[in-house]
Amino acid sequence: MEDIAAALLAVRAGGPPIPVADQAARHLNLDEAYAVQALVAPRIGPIGGWKVGGGPQGTPIWAPIFKADIVGDGADLERAPGAMVGIEVEIAFRVGRNTGAMHISDTDPLTIFSSAHLVVETVESRLERPTEAADGWKLADNQINGGLVIGDEISGWRETGLEHQIVRLAVNGRTVLSERRGNPGGDPLELLRWAARAGAGHCGGLAAGQIVTTGSLSGIQWYRAGSQIRAQLPDLGASVALDL
Structure with missing residues (x-):
């Protein structure tokens, strides 16, 4: 695998x-x-997050997002200039405490998460x-992740149904998406439970x-x-904006 890692690192270097x-x-x-x-991962820098989603055989998969x-x-x-960038609107969750080698029971895996964000x-x-x-190549390439822009905190996320949400996306002031969308990976909280139980098993x-992150509500838009770019989940009162 060293040769593939070296090839990916060479692309990251330009x-x-x-x-x-x-x-x-x-x-x-x-x-x-x-x-x-x-x-x-250790040759790039600290890991600041994780991309978690449904895998091709129905088993969740994850990949590092660098800090x-x-x-x-x-x-x-x-x-x-001229680059095409894909964007995905998602709900993500902040880890509130280290897991290390701790045992997380079937009843409390969400307790390690402190907040949710658009x-x-x-x-x-x-x-x-x-x-x-x-x-396999996508996963080796950190599930083709480029980065993450963190928007508003979502209040009451533990009690709110998150799987299907109205998603609004505007590009250069023009609305390009405004409809109820579902998470293709299923319930985001179930994906979180999987990630919490995985604990310290991979890259720390x-x-x-x-x-x-827990899967795209918008699909990939290029x-x-x-x-x-401005994205909103109006029913949750959350928005996020960025310039590409």
Whole structure:
């Protein structure tokens, strides 16, 4: 897996994306993809969060989001002119305390999370044609995560149904999405329970202060660098804005 990790690191350092032909020549299973993540992560920097979602066989999967790629509401990401950036509107959760090797019972896994937030995840890959890439390659590439913009806190999240929400998305002042959407990975709180039980099993596991995403409510939407993005979950009173 060292060669694939080295290739991904080379792209992060400014090299061209990994060609489709190279991807096709190498099948990666779930364990191999996680092994690549574990090789890349310590060479990039601290982990500030996790991308959690439903996997291709119905089993949840997760991938690190690096601390340097997580910013606050209203951020200007200053992407290269002409670049196309994917965005996903999601609900994410702040880890309130370290899990370490602690046992989390079936009845209390959500107690480690302190708050919920509306976020926008950017989709930016180290792979050529990332949306067409095999599942193992996407997972090795941290599930093609680019970064995270953290918006408003969502109050009462433990008692509120989060799985289906009205999602509003405006780009450069024009509404491009306004409808009720569901999370393809299912109930976000069930994904959180899975992540909490996974504990310290991968790349250090969950740690206090990290943010955990739980799947896109909007699907991937692609926009050019320089676009102004605003997302809302009106029923939850939450919004988030960013410039690409």
